[in-house]
Amino acid sequence: MDNMIHEIKQQIAGCMQKALECAVAEGVFPADVKLPEITVQKPREKAHGDFALNLAMQMAKAAKKPPRTIAEELIARIDTNDTYIDHMEVAGAGFMNVFLKSQWLYDALDAMNSKGADYGKSACAQKQKIMVEFVSANPTGPMHMGNARGGALGDSLAEVLKWAGNDVTREFYLNNAGAQIEKLGKSLNARYIQILKGDDAIEFPEDGYHGKDIRTHMEAFIDEFGTNHLDMPEEERKKIFIEYVLKRNIQKIETDLGKYRIHYDVWFPETNLYESGEVEDTIAALKESGYAYEEGGAVWFKSSQFGSEKDDVLIRQSGIPTYFAVDIAYHRNKFIVRGFDKVINIWGADHHGHIARMKGAMQALGIDPERLQVITIQLVRLMNGNEVVRMSKRTGEMVTLGELIEDIGIDAARFFFNLRQADSHFDFDLELALTQTNENPVYYVQYAHARICSILRLLQEEDHVTLPAYDQIDMTLLQEPAEKELIEKLAYFPEEIVTAAETTDPTRMTHYAMDLASLFHSFYNACRVRCEERPLMFARLKLIDLTRGVIASALKILGVSAPEKM
RNA sequence: GUGUCCAUAGCUCAGUAGGAUAGAGCAAUAGUUUCCUAAACUAUGUGUCGGGGGUUCGAAUCCCUUUGGGCACACCA
Numbered sequence: 166m167d168n169m170i171h172e173i174k175q176q177i178a179g180c181m182q183k184a185l186e187c188a189v190a191e192g193v194f195p196a197d198v199k200l201p202e203i204t205v206q207k208p209r210e211k212a213h214g215d216f217a218l219n220l221a222m223q224m225a226k227a228a229k230k231p232p233r234t235i236a237e238e239l240i241a242r243i244d245t246n247d248t249y250i251d252h253m254e255v256a257g258a259g260f261m262n263v264f265l266k267s268q269w270l271y272d273a274l275d276a277m278n279s280k281g282a283d284y285g286k287s288a289c290a291q292k293q294k295i296m297v298e299f300v301s302a303n304p305t306g307p308m309h310m311g312n313a314r315g316g317a318l319g320d321s322l323a324e325v326l327k328w329a330g331n332d333v334t335r336e337f338y339l340n341n342a343g344a345q346i347e348k349l350g351k352s353l354n355a356r357y358i359q360i361l362k363g364d365d366a367i368e369f370p371e372d373g374y375h376g377k378d379i380r381t382h383m384e385a386f387i388d389e390f391g392t393n394h395l396d397m398p399e400e401e402r403k404k405i406f407i408e409y410v411l412k413r414n415i416q417k418i419e420t421d422l423g424k425y426r427i428h429y430d431v432w433f434p435e436t437n438l439y440e441s442g443e444v445e446d447t448i449a450a451l452k453e454s455g456y457a458y459e460e461g462g463a464v465w466f467k468s469s470q471f472g473s474e475k476d477d478v479l480i481r482q483s484g485i486p487t488y489f490a491v492d493i494a495y496h497r498n499k500f501i502v503r504g505f506d507k508v509i510n511i512w513g514a515d516h517h518g519h520i521a522r523m524k525g526a527m528q529a530l531g532i533d534p535e536r537l538q539v540i541t542i543q544l545v546r547l548m549n550g551n552e553v554v555r556m557s558k559r560t561g562e563m564v565t566l567g568e569l570i571e572d573i574g575i576d577a578a579r580f581f582f583n584l585r586q587a588d589s590h591f592d593f594d595l596e597l598a599l600t601q602t603n604e605n606p607v608y609y610v611q612y613a614h615a616r617i618c619s620i621l622r623l624l625q626e627e628d629h630v631t632l633p634a635y636d637q638i639d640m641t642l643l644q645e646p647a648e649k650e651l652i653e654k655l656a657y658f659p660e661e662i663v664t665a666a667e668t669t670d671p672t673r674m675t676h677y678a679m680d681l682a683s684l685f686h687s688f689y690n691a692c693r694v695r696c697e698e699r700p701l702m703f704a705r706l707k708l709i710d711l712t713r714g715v716i717a718s719a720l721k722i723l724g725v726s727a728p729e730k731m
Numbered sequence: 732g733u734g735u736c737c738a739u740a741g742c743u744c745a746g747u748a749g750g751a752u753a754g755a756g757c758a759a760u761a762g763u764u765u766c767c768u769a770a771a772c773u774a775u776g777u778g779u780c781g782g783g784g785g786u787u788c789g790a791a792u793c794c795c796u797u798u799g800g801g802c803a804c805a806c807c808a
Contacts, residue, residue: 210751219750222788232788257751258788303808345808372807463806474733474804481806488808517735518803543736543801585744588736590801592743606756612770620767668748676745679756690763690772709767731770 167280167287169273170660174205176248177216177263184242185220193238194228205263214254214262221259232259270649271640273656277711278635284711285658285718289330296499297323299511300422301338304414305349306376308421308566310545310593311513316566317582317724318542319511320427321671324722329666334505335427337418338495339434341411343488348373350403353410356383357402361392382410421567425575426724438494443502444486447494447530448479456529466493471525489519493526500532507536509669511587514541540669542587548594564595573598573605579724580607583675606679610716611728613682617713618729620694624706628695632706642704647691651684651712658715662722671722678719685712 166172181203188194201223208217221236228235236255243253249269254262277284299319302308308316320335327333340346352373358366360383369375386409394402415432422429438444448464451457456467457479464480466489479490499508512519520541524534547564569578577598584606585591598605624630632638643652658677665673694705717727 204748206750208751209746209754213751217750219789222750225788260751340808343808348807461806465806472734478806483806485806487806492808514736514802516803516808519808521734541736541802546801589744590737608770609756612768616768616771623767672745676755683755686771687773689767693767695767731768 166276168659168663169269169276169656171663173249173265173269174216177205177218177250178203180243180245180248180250181218181220181239181261183244184239187242188238191242194224194230194235198224198227200224208260208262213256213260215265216263218261218263219259221255221261225259235259236261267649270643270652270656274640274652274708274711275635277655277715278707282714282718284714285662286328287330287659287663292330292332293506294332294334294504295326295507295509296334296336296503296505297326297509297511298336298338298499299323300427301340302418303340303345304411304418305345306374306378306414308418310547310564310566310569311542313425313566313569313578314545314582314591315511315513315542316422316425316427317579318540318587318671321579321583321674321723322509322511322540322669324724325662325665325671325674326669328662328722331666334430336431336433337422337429339415339432341415342435342439343491346407346411349410350407352379353383353406354399354403356380357386357394357406360384360387361395382413385413386410421565421570424570425566426579433495435491435495438491438498443498444491444494447497448486448490450497451479451493451526451529454529454531456526464490466490466522466526466529468522468525471528472521473525477522489522492519492523493530496523496527496537497530497532500527500536501530505536507538510537510539512539512541514543514588517541538669540587543590545591545593548592548596576611576725577605577607580610580675581605583672583723586670586672606675607725608731610678610682610720611725612731613685614713614716614720614727615729615731616689617685617709617716620709621706621713622729624695630702630706632710633703635707638703638707639700640704640707642701643708645688645692647684647688648705648708651681651688651708654681654684655711655715658719674719674722678716678723681712681716681719685709685716 185200185203189196189198189200201220203218203220205216205218208214221232221239225232225235230238233255236259240253240255240261243250245252249265249272251264251266253264256262280286297319299322300308300312300316302312323333323335348370351370352375355367355369355373356379359369360380373379383406386406394405397405419432448457451466452464456470458465458467462482463478465476466479468477469475477489478487479493480486496508499505517539520539523539524537527534527537572595573581581593581598643649661673661677665671692705694702694709696702696705720727
């Protein structure tokens with residue numbers, strides 16, 4: 166059993182369905198009554214039971230009866246034999262509250278134990294081939310805070326989708342062609358000449374890359390290859406510079422992301438799309454389906470048919486395709502050439518204007534635009550106390566991903582960026598992160614893990630306690646409220662992952678981890694593991710060992726380490 | 732101007748496939764350790780869910796409108 170919570174919800178819904186049919190057959194409701202879909206929800210208040218049904222209220226009007234009466238009629242007809250349902254109550258305006266037999270908790274523990282380290286993974290009935298493309302930073306310079314946030318969210322999302330039973334590919338799109346690269350070449354060339362002949366020798370391009378990394382690259386280049394390139398034709402020289410710097414930057418991106426615990430399955434270079442002829446094929450396909458046309462020497466896409474105000478250029482007068490055209494080819498590649506069922510892109514909010522026309526382009530190519538999901542992340546605003554730190558590659562003033570990791574640590578960064586949902590604005594206060602790292606909730610969760618490890622270590626090393634085989638342990642000795650609440654939370658782990666996958670929201674995992682840690686800490690203070698009664702000690706020992714495993718799994722999904730000591 | 736995201740406790744934010752008395756952390760106050768890690772636990776208070784209207788048995792959640800803020804509106808990427 167992968168997901169106990171899901172099974173129980175199904176069980177409740179099934180019982181209720183039968184009771185409903187029974188009531189209809191007995192003529193309790195008008196024959197033509199429209200039956201609502203049965204949803205089982207978890208009430209906020211514990212006093213309202215383990216689960217609750219609101220269907221009596223939903224069908225009150227059609228059934229022409231007060232909700233509480235309907236609820237009573239239904240409960241009178243429900244058959245709870247061979248289920249976890251202990252009893253049901255009518256409450257409030259007409260809720261049906263479901264109270265479970267506590268046996269479900271112990272059965273949930275059995276399931277956890279038998280799945281071991283795989284607990285939380287589900288075998289998805291409709292397994293999908295999903296690509297998550299994220300970060301895809303321009304290799305023209307170092308990565309910034311936005312990339313740090315996108316990286317943490319994208320990687321954890323990919324992991325969540327995997328745990329939920331999908332076939333997931335992590336991909337980095339490498340923009341190694343186009344105007345930005347041209348601009349990079351100009352900037353490098355200018356710095357090169359300035360280094361060798363003085364700053365006045367050439368004017369630095371206004372729209373170039375002003376970051377100090379450009380100069381650093383060229384100084385390194387000169388150290389390595391000398392100064393002979395001065396005599397070369399400019400175009401040839403720029404090409405060499407670009408090649409040199411792209412290689413360095415891409416390597417840097419890969420190592421920085423590696424340190425950040427992000428590893429891609431595919432690095433997809435933009436140039437592939439030119440070399441394979443897919444850019445041309447794509448334009449041809451769009452022309453054929455009537456969504457692309459020529460005007461004024463350029464080729465246009467009919468974006469206006471997909472909600473845009475005006476059409477967009479695909480191929481410039483100069484004959485060079487736009488970024489948009491190449492991006493369409495790229496997405497066509499994802500769906501048609503490589504056959505992904507679903508593609509999730511993590512984009513900065515500054516690209517959101519691009520979404521509608523990209524989906525339109527997919528539709529124009531005969532691809533269901535629903536299969537493309539774009540998650541926009543609001544840009545991170547960097548604060549220094551109350552002062553906004555402006556991030557811009559143009560002015561070169563920015564805090565890089567590498568610096569961030571160095572300052573606040575990988576664990577804190579990964580956890581922190583998964584604390585808030587993608588579409589919420591995020592003020593990242595450097596001062597606070599630097600001076601008060603202990604307040605970061607990541608330590609709270611990690612501490613729970615370390616505490617458990619410490620107990621396990623002590624019992625083993627000092628008391629020489631070894632845990633008996635699982636079937637020798639009586640888990641039903643766990644009767645304390647703190648114990649039951651902890652077990653219940655553990656039982657929710659697979660369901661939590663499924664929900665996170667369905668809502669494509671990995672930040673649920675940080676909140677789950679914090680809740681679980683909190684319940685563990687409460688348990689720790691309420692119940693002693695290292696106690697006199699052996700059977701109880703074994704049961705608690707097993708419980709915290711399972712808790713340790715779930716915390717470790719949750720942290721793993723988040724890309725955060727689970728330390729054994731702190 | 733158009734599109735889009737956001738607005739919930741003093742601060743940072745959960746909660747939005749409509750559900751019961753809107754929650755947590757931080758900060759504040761008072762306690763908890765002869766005992767498994769006090770980076771912890773327990774207890775105590777706070778709300779015009781930005782404003783207004785609508786749909787509904789029921790709205791923080793959906794719709795409309797309005798205010799304030801972020802972002803984007805190129806033959807840049």
